Amino acid sequence: MRIALFTETFLPKVDGIVTRLRHTIDYLERNGDRVLVVAPDGGLTEYKGAKVHGIPGLPLPLYPELKLAFPPIGTKEVIEKFKPDVIHVVNPAFLGVGGIYYAKTMNIPLVASYHTHLPQYLQHYGLGALEGVLWELLKTAHNRAKLNLCTSTAMVEELINHGIERVDLWQRGVDTEMFQPHLASAQMRSRLSQGHPDSPLLLYVGRVSAEKQIDQIKPVLEAIPEARLAIVGDGPNREALEAHFAGTNTFFVGYLQGLELASAYASADAFIFPSRTETLGLVLLEAMAAGCPAVAANSGGIPDIVTDGENGYLFDVNDPDGAITATKRLLQATGEREKLRTNARKEAEKWGWAAATKQLQSYYHEVVNGKYLTPAA
Numbered sequence: 001m002r003i004a005l006f007t008e009t010f011l012p013k014v015d016g017i018v019t020r021l022r023h024t025i026d027y028l029e030r031n032g033d034r035v036l037v038v039a040p041d042g043g044l045t046e047y048k049g050a051k052v053h054g055i056p057g058l059p060l061p062l063y064p065e066l067k068l069a070f071p072p073i074g075t076k077e078v079i080e081k082f083k084p085d086v087i088h089v090v091n092p093a094f095l096g097v098g099g100i101y102y103a104k105t106m107n108i109p110l111v112a113s114y115h116t117h118l119p120q121y122l123q124h125y126g127l128g129a130l131e132g133v134l135w136e137l138l139k140t141a142h143n144r145a146k147l148n149l150c151t152s153t154a155m156v157e158e159l160i161n162h163g164i165e166r167v168d169l170w171q172r173g174v175d176t177e178m179f180q181p182h183l184a185s186a187q188m189r190s191r192l193s194q195g196h197p198d199s200p201l202l203l204y205v206g207r208v209s210a211e212k213q214i215d216q217i218k219p220v221l222e223a224i225p226e227a228r229l230a231i232v233g234d235g236p237n238r239e240a241l242e243a244h245f246a247g248t249n250t251f252f253v254g255y256l257q258g259l260e261l262a263s264a265y266a267s268a269d270a271f272i273f274p275s276r277t278e279t280l281g282l283v284l285l286e287a288m289a290a291g292c293p294a295v296a297a298n299s300g301g302i303p304d305i306v307t308d309g310e311n312g313y314l315f316d317v318n319d320p321d322g323a324i325t326a327t328k329r330l331l332q333a334t335g336e337r338e339k340l341r342t343n344a345r346k347e348a349e350k351w352g353w354a355a356a357t358k359q360l361q362s363y364y365h366e367v368v369n370g371k372y373l374t375p376a377a
Contacts, residue, residue, distance in 0.1 A: 001364055002034045004084035004108075006099030008069075008091050010039035011047065014233075014255060015207055016282035017090065017115045020151075023173060025050045027357035036082045038075065038095060040067035053078050055095060071098035076106075084108055086364050091115050092141045100144050109367045112145035113170060114138075114159060139163045146372040147363060152301025166372050168363070172305070173356030174285035174348050181291030181345055183259065184266035192230035192264060194251050200227040200331050203268035203292065205261070205283045206275075208235035208252075215241060216274045216323065221248045223324045224331070229272075232256050232264055265290035269337075270330050273297065276317050281305060288312070289348035291341040295326045311343040 005025070009017055025035050029049040037047065041054030057069030079087075079102050087103040088111045089096035096112070103110035142148045142164045149170035150156045159167045190197045202220070206212055208231065221229055228249045231241070242252055256264055265271065271287035273296040281302050284294050288305070294312035296302045308314040313330050315322030333340065366372065 001086065001361070001368070002036075002082060002084045003028065003364065004036045004038065004079055004082060004087045004099070004102075005050075006038045006087065006089045006092075006095050008040070008093050008095055010037060010042060010052070011044055012042050014257070019282055020115070020173065021090065022047070023175065023353040024357050024360065027353055028361070031357070031361065033361070034082075036078070036084065038071070038078075038099065040069040040095070051082075069095050071095060071102075076102060079106065085368050086111060088113065088364075089145070097141065100141060104144065110145045111147050111149065111363065111367055112142050113149040113151075114142070114155060115151060135162050146367045149360075149363065152304045154301050154304065170363070171356050171359055172282070172285060172351045173353040174282070174289050174351050176289050176349055176352055178258070179262045179265060179286045179289035179348070181266050181341060183263045183290065185263045186267075188260075188263040189267040192251065192253065192267060193228040194249075196228055196249075199249070200224065200270075201268045202227055202229045202270050202272045202295075202327070203232065203264060203287070204229065204272055205232040205256075205265070205287070206273075208233050208238045208241060210237050211275065212237075213274045213276065215244050217272055218245060218248060219320075220272065220324050220327050221245075221250065224327065225249075227327075227331070230264070230268070232261065261286075262290055265292045268292050270295050270327060271312075272323070272327065273302070274323060276300065285348050285351060288344035291345045293330060293337075293340040293344045295323065295330055297323075305347065307343075307347075311340060311347050 007021060011018060026048045028035050035050035037050055037052045040057040044052045046052055055069040055071060057067030059067060086109045087099050089099040090113050092100060092112055139162060148164055148167045150159060150167060151170055151172060153169060156167050156169055189201060193199055193201050204214060217229060221227055230251045230253055232253045234254055265287045271292045271294045273284060273294055276297050276299040284296060284305050287294055288311060294306050296306050296314060297317050298314040299317050306312040306314055313326040315326040
């Protein structure tokens with residue numbers, strides 16, 4: 001099968017969506033499918049056998065790491081030459097709208113997937129009043145698709161409740177070969193703790209942006225003064241957060257990738273994740289694959305992954321002391337720590353990328369073969 005994949009974000013950017021797309025493209029190409037990626041220009045022309053068609057774009061004002069890109073004249077010819085069996089738009093916003101247009105005008109079956117809970121993000125950028133408008137725009141875009149995919153059961157329900165049709169679950173995936181418990185390292189632990197390896201070590205990995213609510217980890221550090229926090233990643237909120245965490249045992253590490261990132265997960269005592277806006281929380285699965293139990297908000301797609309008291313701890317987002325209590329429970333569970341680590345790894349092992357991609361291929365075939373109803377014009 002030939003798949004034209006329109007995405008608002010791709011390499012060299014590092015985030016959960018790009019990670020999912022990288023592995024999906026890899027496995028699709030391995031299995032004999034052919035992929036064309038249409039994405040903001042990042043300097044790539046090929047990835048794992050897939051052709052990458054880069055579109056010039058401008059940095060998004062509120063989030064410079066993301067690029068605002070619209071398909072220019074000539075993109076249609078690229079699509080026609082590729083002759084896709086299906087067009088898949090990821091988080092349709094700017095480039096994705098182009099994908100929707102080409103699917104309609106060229107009579108190509110359309111699949112859309114929802115990865116970023118944008119309506120909730122608006123609250124963190126002072127634009128909460130626009131949430132209703134955004135839902136209407138999302139509904140208009142997604143209801144053009146023959147199938148809409150979400151990465152957690154909570155998001156499937158959310159989209160259905162907002163009038164989006166033909167919604168199904170695209171199962172989670174994680175690289176269980178890369179992220180493994182045995183990669184724990186005394187050297188990495190010393191690095192992340194800034195020379196205090198015997199102190200409790202908390203880890204955050206992900207975008208350093210307002211919607212991730214990283215600032216809410218500070219009360220946890222104040223309640224557990226002996227603990228250290230390592231923040232891995234970067235983003236538009238880093239400078240503000242460095243000021244916010246001044247005077248605490250917090251280390252802004254920047255980006256880590258590959259074995260370094262895997263070692264960071266495996267070397268920490270707990271992965272702390274306060275975000276309430278997660279559609280999936282891929283970094284949670286990576287942490288768990290590395291045997292690092294999580295302290296996470298009981299919200300969005302997170303309860304699909306973390307079972308409280310079994311492979312980590314969940315906290316009530318409405319309880320101001322919830323994250324403190326959950327973190328203390330995990331750090332004090334010395335007798336159960338190994339059980340938590342083992343269970344976290346076992347959960348992650350259920351969700352390899354090969355299975356997730358095989359499921360996606362089945363969806364593509366069903367769409368192409370007309371299983372799903374044709375959307376209204």
